[in-house]
Amino acid sequence: MELDFSEVIPVILLSLYISIFSTCIASILGMLFGIPTALFKFKGKRLIVHTTDTLMSTPPVLMGLLVYLLLSRKGPLGKFKLLFTPTAMIIAQTLLVFPIVFGLTVSIISKTGKPIINTCITLGANRKETFFAIVKENRAQLLSIITMGFGRAISEVGAVMMVGGNIKGFTRVMTTYIALETGKGNFNEAIFIGIILLIISFVINYLLHLFQRRENR
Template sequence: MEILEIILTSLYVSLTSTAIASIIAILLAVPFSIKDFKLKRAIYRIADSLMAMPPVVMGLIVFIILSKRGPLGELNLLFTPTAMIIAQMLLILPIIFVLTVRQIEKIAPTIQKNCYMLGGDYGDFLFLIINECKGEIFTSVTSGFSRAISEVGAVMMVGGNIKGYTRVMTTFIALETSKGNFKDALIIGLILLAISFLINIILHSLKGRETNEYIN
């Protein structure tokens, strides 16, 4: 029963944080990729650098913000699944954003030119961009989810690894390994590995289906 709760908590936190980060990242990445402005290169470099941010640093930042003395301390979010979602969301947001921007920038000029030549407007252009890059965008989202569900430092720091409440698969593995309980840690580790494999299988299946539809 405890293992099931841990798995469900892990999936809830990781899927929620990935969904929020994906929506924000894609909404920002599309206009960012097709518009030119003064600070564009600087913002991209910052986002690219944030992709490699150590999870414990992000956990520390969120911990300070949500602590009693922090600006959001009155919300009492520390050591809750919400705090874990915030930490994971901030951690994977740059990943999804940068990977999406890289893909869109490759094809945006060609699509924009063809769209406007055929009489399309800006809305048509945005729709075509997202439609043409949906496979790559899905890959970016999957990369973010993989990072989220395998993360341990930040979620342990802001979640507290509380049994039956904020304990997830990665923090369970860390705890049980430190106690010398390798059997349970290995079981959860294998389940986590199986979830990762399942995600990759779904990704390749969707990509293969999209390729076949395009060829036909």
Template sequence: MGNLYSYLMQAGEYMELTQIVLTSLFVSTTATLIASIISLIIGIPFSINRFKYKNNILRITDTLMSIPPVLMGLVVFMLLSKKGPLGHYNLLFTPTAMILAQTLLVLPIIFNLIVKQIQHSAVKIQKTCIMLGGRSFDILILIIKECKNEIITAITTGFSRAISEVGAVIMVGGNIKGYTRVMTTYIALETNKGNFEGAIKIGIILLLISFGINTLLHLLKGRDTNEYIY
């Protein structure tokens, strides 16, 4: 009976850790995907056009890139609380609230990096397309294709910020076991409880995920470099 109990405890712990990792990946990937789509739709036209308040907007996004996660969590908490404008949707302490918080957190990062890294190349590409009779959609697609490495770098940076974030998600998610608990909130909880072994396990998984993503990024860049060489 003792061996069976130990086995069931280990199986339960394994299932819990798996659920935590999957929840983390789902929330962070979804938030990064939403932020990336918005950043591309807005960022590319922003990069190739000149207007009066362009530099002011960039200064604002520069500031938002370093906004404390707990402050963003507070903003989303106020929006989704019962007295907030979105309170009737009952989204607080759900994965949806966590996705919203992370999306708002990484959107300025991805947008800012895309604009600053591609704006010079994008203007040249736009002029070339116009000379060849290209339409607006053709310009958009060609810019994405030619600036793929820069865009991937911006998206990866945003994802890294999202998956390593703890302050905002614990405020709007509540760190509910089996529902809104993610890797970073699990590490914080288990460390406070003195369970350093469990915290280290999840920490190693988090590092491996980050390493895998950066490895994939370098492989994609290396492949593109080889294509240009040959």
């Protein structure tokens, strides 16, 4: 069976759009909350960290179920009619990626943040300047975290299938396309999309490797 590129290309583009958008949201929020959490002591910090560690390994289908219940007609957000839309898929992927970015950011900044803060205080930097200094000094590690988050997002299948419905031309992405075509016995299509996923993963990791090499010079 020949590949129908008029169907495959939109699937690839939608996958990239949803994964990139959800990763950006999760990364921004994860770092905005993760850096202060790492640097300051407050009541409940240990509970937050332990809860995040648990959420990092949350089964995607469980997250999909929670988002489904939130967005369903009888759910608290049902009035917005977001279920079985790309927006619902972005919400699910964002909730999956956020704990990864938050947890790893806390882990890294807890080890490197204090010396940077002391230097910034000595130089008279304000809080905003200190925050950006921490990000700049840890940019290679933070970029690695973002890359891991993107990998989690673009490889997700269970949650996005539950909240997106795998609707042709609307919510069908690469992972759900592979699952569907494999079930139908159309292995050529499934293998082709699988190769595209591998190429995307290779390109992202190669660019990260180049960036880290440049930083280490």
